[in-house]
Amino acid sequence: MKSVLILILFCSFFTSANDKLNVAVKAQLQGENTPYDVGLIDLNNDNIKDAVVYLKSRNWCGSGGCTMFVFKGTDSGFVFQSKIMIVKKPIIISQSKTNGYLDLIVNTGGVGTVALKFNGKNYPLNPSTQPKINKPHSINDQVLLN
Numbered sequence: 001m002k003s004v005l006i007l008i009l010f011c012s013f014f015t016s017a018n019d020k021l022n023v024a025v026k027a028q029l030q031g032e033n034t035p036y037d038v039g040l041i042d043l044n045n046d047n048i049k050d051a052v053v054y055l056k057s058r059n060w061c062g063s064g065g066c067t068m069f070v071f072k073g074t075d076s077g078f079v080f081q082s083k084i085m086i087v088k089k090p091i092i093i094s095q096s097k098t099n100g101y102l103d104l105i106v107n108t109g110g111v112g113t114v115a116l117k118f119n120g121k122n123y124p125l126n127p128s129t130q131p132k133i134n135k136p137h138s139i140n141d142q143v144l145l146n
Contacts, residue, residue: 020077021051028069028080034060039144040073041093043102043118048073050081052091052104054145062086064109070123082122091145095138105133105141 017040025036034057040049051071060067064086071078084106092105094115101118106127108114114130116123124130 017049017073021053021071024051024071024078024080025053025069028083032059037145039091041102041142041144042073043070043093044072044100046073048075051078052144054087054089054091062109064088064128065107068106070104083125084116084123085126086128089145090143093142093144095140 021038026032034055036056037054039052039054041052042048043050050073051069053069053071055061055067055069065088066086068084068087068091069080070082070084072081084104086108088107088109090107094103094105096103096115098117099120101123103118104116104123106114106116108127111128111130112132114127115133116127116130
């Protein structure tokens with residue numbers, strides 16, 4: 001009985017990955033209660049899931065699309081990495097990599113389909129500044145958020 005109580009107390013100190021992500025998203029939103037969709041995937045091959053967060057409210061969306069965040073997964077939670085504006089679903093994960101991170105394929109208002117490439121620090125803020133790609137994605141690419 002004593003070991004069960006210790007195990008319960010030990011487990012209560014840890015939060016789930018979803019709770020840790022919610023804390024990271026709320027911090028980025030400065031406490032604003034905004035609905036969002038989440039896709040978890042290891043973008044940088046470190047065996048820890050990263051989070052792609054697609055915001056879904058009027059405050060974060062316009063005619064060109066919505067804002068998307070990328071959070072790097074760590075052993076202790078999630079760290080904000082990128083803010084990407086004017087994005088439209090689907091969010092596709094390419095098998096191509098740039099600077100150790102998988103490229104993201106998104107649609108953006110006025111331009112069409114573009115590949116977002118990691119620059120060593122983050123993904124581009126404005127997808128409409130990226131060149132349009134003619135072949136949206138290959139059969140090996142993965143739809144993360146639809």
